[in-house]
Amino acid sequence: MRAYSADLYRFAYWLCRDRHVAEDLVQDACLRAWKSWLELRDIALARAWLMTIVRNEYARGFARKRNETTLDEIDEAQLPSIPSFEAGLETAQIVALLPETYREPLLLQVLGGFSCAEIAGMLGTSEGAVMTRLTRARQALRQQYTDSIHRRTGR
């Protein structure tokens, strides 16, 4: 648990963006994991298993709106309306602005180090859908990054 607590906390934080709620989420998830430890068949999968529990805890308690739709129903074009706010945004704020359907796979990939196939398994969707979401999330990030470089260099 010690080995994973930092990654779990950061994942929880970027899901809910509240440090107190994030800690509660991680604690609740770990408590749940503790009780069902015997269900974990392969210790090598512990990290993915724990992150999935954190995600489920978040979905259960803090994101009831998710239940109104499934991941695959979401319009791929629903990236945040960044253009009117593009300048001055920090990477962290762009991440926070990403719709959950894009933010989740990005966090799982960056913080968890999982592949598209693994993320697809965790989110219960197809690998192709995960790739599309990651591509679009990074397009938004890349746009912000190049804009900020241009602002700094005055080009």
Next chain:
Amino acid sequence: MSCLDFRREKLAEPRRRLSEVAQAHMDGCPACAAFAREVDDSERALDRALQTPVPEGLADRIIFRSRRPRPAWRVWALAASIVLSIALGFFLGVSRNAPDVYARLAIEHVVMEPESLSTVRNADPEAFRAAVRSFGGSMNELPGKIRYIRLCPVEDGFGWHIVFETPDGSLATLILVPGKRMPRIETASAGGWSALARPIRGGYYAIVAPTAAATSSFDKMLRERVAWDA
């Protein structure tokens, strides 16, 4: 492999080794090689951004809690936070139907984000200039020294939260809210704060300062230095 296919692969899994065919494409395509370098740079920025500090002793608390039920003080803390929220609502008296709702919401925003007054964050004049531009305005001169800029959740979306140090050394908060139409200028006072909300072309802005005189003075300076209907 086409450039489009290469870029899709790079954007989807930038931290993995490129496939042989993608590597071969990049070796022969300077534009895609430059694209890959840009993606790698933004990945490093992403890594830095996501490294939120982890609370000290988190692992110990997790292990401790796994052996004991949630202590009563946490329940009391939760109850206290609910009481505080309700009290704050009473204190500020923010009602959606009030004639000064936007001014009061601005005060509430400042009260709920006190760190904005003690933190220097993203204090980039160019970011402010760009925010003004996104409202269809243009800035002639800064209305003070910028100390804090953050994109914050506001009603129905996001707005800019900016804190200025004014020429007389006091702090004034400016909240820019896009898209929201308000019919007239509003003023409000609550909890030792004074606010003024004014409609502009792309939405409205609200100023929050310790006194009505300070709010009015900053509003005057802001209108002199920024052309909101440029």
